[in-house]
Amino acid sequence: MDERDWLTDRFEEHRPRLRGVAYRMLGSASEADDAVQDAWLRVSRADTSGVDNLGAWLTTVVGRICLNMLRARRQRREDPLDVRLPDPVVEPEPGADPERQAVLADSVGLALLVVLETLTPAERLAFVLHDMFAVPFDEIAPMIDRTPTAARQLASRARRRVRGQAPAPDADLARQRAVVDAFLAAARDGDIEALVVVLDPDAVLRSDGGATRARHTVVLTGARTVAGQAVTFGRLFPYARPALVNGAAGVVVVADGRPLSVMGFTVSGGRVAAIDVLTDPERLRRLDLAGLDGRPGGAC
Incomplete structure (x- = not known):
């Protein structure tokens, strides 16, 4: 297996996680797919020989792309106060199968995504990457040109807004x-x-x-x-x-x-x-x- 085939296989292994990051960042399934595809185009041309943790590196690549997309979206939006509902993820209900309860554990509700839409791009990045994907603030800070302490404060501010406006759904x-x-x-x-x-x-x-x-x-x-x-x-x-x-x-x-x-x-x-x-x-x-x-x- 040559290096490109190896990189392709590793990228496909990480694609579900990367798409999850992008969907939570952008609230749009189609834009999330675009962000992941853009990430692949960049990664395929990059030298990854010095990358120790490919998954973490790919997450930061997708995060940066989404951050730029969010910033461009805010510049285009005529009414920044207008709330746009995110694209919902819809599937047939399986009935009262207890095994399907696991679906809720890895899902992000529409109400939460609506609140994320009200955050600044930097707040959203800090909150999504740290609170949802456990990315350290030391890695988030350079993406938004802030110190780790400032990145932590952005995530904290976003967390308070989420807790106040997006109630946690019942698990049953x-x-x-x-x-x-x-x-x-x-x-x-x-x-x-x-x-x-x-x-x-x-x-x-x-x-x-x-x-x-x-x-x-x-x-x-x-x-x-x-x-x-x-x-x-x-x-x-x-x-x-x-x-x-x-x-x-x-x-x-x-x-x-x-x-x-x-x-x-x-x-x-x-x-x-x-x-x-x-x-x-x-x-x-x-x-x-x-x-x-x-x-x-x-x-x-």
Whole structure:
């Protein structure tokens, strides 16, 4: 095996981790794939003979690429306060199989990704690489032209925001599904009081309709406000199909074989704490929803 074949094999071994880093950094599956491919193009032309830890080195390469992509994105964004929902990862729900509980351990919920979107690129890099992938601050600091102490402070600031705005989901997937089903039933029946009971008092609803809408994302807060909005689209819930959305209980709403929305739920403390709804037709078309939208296919 020559050196290039060896490097190709090692890169493919690390690809799942690298894609995980890029998805958490960018919140976009397609951009994550682009970042990993860009990393390969750079790595394939580099001299790796002096690299002791290839996995760590590849992680920093992908991190730098994502950092540049985030900075370019912020420069292009006309309204920096507009919240964009990340691309959800959707797969058919396997049922109450206890072995599938492991899915949650390695998943990043939509609510968490939304909070990550509000961080500065440097904060996001420091938090994702250190807290999610155990990269030392000594290695993160040069990527953002900061000292290790400053990098630690960036991650700490990001961590406080995440803890305050992205509640940890309940670990029991079957319990999550029961709470989501109760929410859907109450919304379908137009039962505001039942909805308020199943919603956390500080529940948040985010709905991203895409660039064709006057406001890309609508954000509503408070159980009664969210409940009032839920009953307005409760008529669609008979078309809701259970799915895993970023490893948690969610639904895909399908009518006449066409996906109308993907809804991710964050169930925390036995109540719905956050609902993230993607209704952007263009982005829905790009999602792999085989087996959920009436087309033949397997897991996404």
